[in-house]
Amino acid sequence: MRSLGFIVFVILFLFVLDAYLWWSLKKTLYMGWYRWLIPLSSLILLTSFYFVFKRAGEGGHNAIYSLNFIVGLTFGIVIAKILMVTVFFVEDVVRVALYVGEQFSSRGHTELVGRRAFVRNLSLAVASVPLAGTLWGITRGKYHYMTNRMDLYFEDLPEAFDGFKVIQFTDFHAGTFDHPSEVARGLELLQKEEGDVIVFTGDAVNNRSEELEPFVYMWKRLHAKYGKFSILGNHDYGHYISWDSETDRIENLQKLFDYQKEAGFDLLRNQHRVIEKEGSKLALIGVENWGNPPFPQYGDLDKAMDGVPADCFKILLSHDPDHWEKVRQHPEKIGLTLSGHTHGAQFGVDIPGWKWSPIKYRYKRWLGLYDEDERYLYVNRGFGFLGFPGRVGMRPEISVFTLRKGARKSI
Template identity: 45%
Template sequence: MLRWIFFLVLFIIVDIYAFQAIKTVTKNNWIHIIYWLISLLVVGNFIYNYYGFNRSDGFNHAHAFAFGFLLALVIPKMVLLLGMFAEDIFRLPQAIYRYFAHGDTAQGNYFPSRRKFISSMALGIAAIPLTSIIYGIYRGKYNFKVLKYTLTFEDLPQAFDGYKITQISDIHSGSFDDMEKVKYAVNLVNEQQSDVILFTGDMVNNKADELRPYVDVFNKLHAKDGKYSILGNHDYGDYATWSSEAAKHQNLEDLKALQKQIGFDLLLNEHRYLEKDGEKIALIGVENWGTGGFKQAGDLKKASQNIKAADFKVLMSHDPTHWEKKVIPDDYHYHLTLSGHTHGMQFGIEIPGWFKWSPAKWRYKYWAGIYNEMGQYINVNRGFGYLAFPGRVGIWPEITVIELKKGTPTA
């Protein structure tokens, strides 16, 4: 209860301060009423959906949209708060001066009036995150992008020169609310005509049942050399409340069965060889391993048993911190690692080839795209689906196509 009271008090303070911009720009009482009515509806809806939240019932679409609309309300108001506070930095010295210099004549009104220009400018700036978040909720989360990379390796087997891998990650099927958009994305994956499709974890938010409506969609994924998958941190059901450990275990077994039904070969700390024209590359899949409190079930040594040090290796590992902490320093040379997990925080700014930023960089050293350390590559996929916030702003859902080439890598 105390946290809800704290939340309400904090929100009211932000709201009152942000309202100063509205009040300065217009004296229309109807606009003032609409402002407060929207605030009450959004906050009330959030409290209604989250007060007494039961983890055993899971996180549903109503929860997601309640959270999304709250962000759409709070972030612009924080911008207004900063604008109004910046103005007060200059108003305060003037008020102090008036108090001491003209205390007898100021009649208690020492602060100068707010300037309409400042409030209008603050409102204009606040409109940018507002429209971006609304767009992200209704369109951005299905704004699928195909990102293509070519990576060159000296020791790539000749038969695999030009070999194409399509990577998808973080489907989070329980979050979807538009079946046709998902079908479109599956068709987009197939249009790449890659040799193999690799899925790098988080098929669901918590429960295997989330995937059932989409089995007949994802089983349309097709690649000549098959489809392979691994588990992500959400696939284990660790973020839900279960009636028993047996129920939680059965949920994971059900998820494994559904992945098999879709046609994925699920790699659980194990490997396969992809063969072509008498040559082969090793495909290794580990269970989730991550820092920061995430499950560490991944076993790189076990997964790589019977693989030769000289073999060309493609590793599937959901969390990029595994690459940073365990893979790079390993005695074996893992040529290419494919990860996901970060979603790029589903929020950021990207200008391809020029600029890339997201709050995710404060948490993860490797958070989106291709990185190279000690001659080893990782691609951190931005994710196919979305989680919690029901949208994406600037960091769009990703389908990655990586072409392997034989030759001398460029610096």
Template identity: 40%
Template sequence: RLTLRAIILVAFFLTALSKIFLLPFILIDDIRRGLIWIRNKSFTKKSADPEQKAESETISRSDFIIKAGMAAAAIPLASLTYGIVSGAYDYQVNRRKLYLPNLPKAFDGITIGQISDIHSGSFYNKTAVSGGVEMLLAEKPDAIFFTGDIVNSLASEIKDYQDIFSKVKAPLGVFSTLGNHDYGDYYFGKEPSAAKSRNLAEIKNIHKNLNWDLLLNENRRLKVDGEEIAVIGIENWGAGRFLKYGRMELAVKGTDDAPVKLLLSHDPSHWRAQVLTDYPQIDVMFSGHTHGMQFGVITPNFQWSPIEYIYKEWAGFYREKHQQLYVNVGYGFLGYPGRVGILPEITIFELKRG
């Protein structure tokens, strides 16, 4: 269920947003009233009747403007409420073909599932979360990638959901990495501490208990019929203010002979800031992190979210020359306990030669 803190935050957010939408209409009405007052003071009134008529018109127009403002304020309020009731757990399976010119023949048609940003500390509907996992497993992917943020901050958050995510299995394995929230920086602070170290150790152990292969600046080989491709996992590395725990030079070590190199890196800003410039051997990077801001529009031919003013790559496929990036908009949610337009995502990639 929703925590008291979440309820208070949502109530505050919805109230503030509604007032923001209403404020311009109130301001317009105040300006209009001021101009009318100045006009009436500037000209001699010939009789009481015209003044009374003007005042009546003023009240009528003011009433219209305020009602229009209230209607405008109701739109985001209704949308965000709907996003909580209907959008938070409305999991969408997105099937994508992933073309790789150097893909070994044995991997042609192999499928990989991706989920990201579970944020288990935000969940309040265990049945719905379980339903999303069943949707993933129903696709029967050959391998599964999880690209970070299993919790909001604390390892204890996933306690009630560990039994659900322990069902996430695949024939070729489940490979995971850490996201910025997994390190506890937002709870314990950025400075090292014993409590922070214990929390991170517990989170790493959770991946182990789930039988997920947590890649911490290291790599593995996927093997099919005697052929191999590399799966590389890096600790969180984000451009700008985010701490850079990742070490790509360690993560790629020993992968030179792999014909295809797939990178798991939580933050998509890592792709443009380092991967494109320094690691041209990476064929595809799989990311999450942005959530699509949990608000926006995604259609086959158009997508928009406020997050695009922060992240150049924030949802779906991107390509620069021979290198590709896919940004999953996340399985869970953070802060606002809902989603409007940008629904929780389960991605299924089919590897294809070409």
């Protein structure tokens, strides 16, 4: 019922958006046959999303490039239309304000100021920016991988682990990939970092375990001296599609476990593993997904830490960064927590001194490194993509952490 309400809202929103834009452009621009592109783009977007969800519901698990392209392009057009309407709306507010002011003036002028061609041209120029960005994002940006390397200093890190390298990737979302060779190239970049451990922090698939099957051999090629570890994300449980029975959903989840095991990943489900090096110990702790509603809360940190030696340096794998509110208050100090989930909204700005994305209004900690209570949280922007089949300003990421023993450095 909630989904139906959302669909109705989207349809009404697009109808109002298109009607307002049609009316606004009609005032300053001769509109030939191309005026029909305004509602047609919305219709194509809705239709393409319908086929995406229909395929998922019927068991389709391999993305189609043409369908991804159409979804991405029409989504970009809708964003462009929203910006155009915003420009026109601001002008209309000014026009109405001037008109009302004239009614109370001694001049008694009663005509509403006409729409200006300058504003129309400005709206078209503003709209071209997201449209160009969208085209880049759906063709190149989604596979424009970046490797983010950083040294993290800890006073309580055992000497033996000074220089220990942890590689993180997250939010694979196998079912959305439409170019497997590009995915392979990204994973090759990861392997070239030669990490001591490789960790995957959840959302291997969108819904169905079969999505991962074509990529298992790629995951299998990854190698790290002390092993490969993974956890589950909210999408991995299969809660976002309908199943014939709960048994079918559980079987789907078990198959995902089997694929990860075949790929050589040690899946931590509220568990930990202790890595020993030269007599010192480091604990990798993995919890199941724990997020604020509506996301599932299967994570049990106390259970995962049960039996962890007191003298261990601790690293936590937890998919959702909202979990960190509880993690940093835990009586056992966890030096580093690695998360994903947000994708950086797959759209935004991340330059030295400034990072912004609309996702920041949903998550307090949504991208990069956070240092609170002498604990670090790192939120990776994700390896794959979901929903919008592209990335604009938020490149897919491989994170490489080199642990250093020493005084903490400000970030």
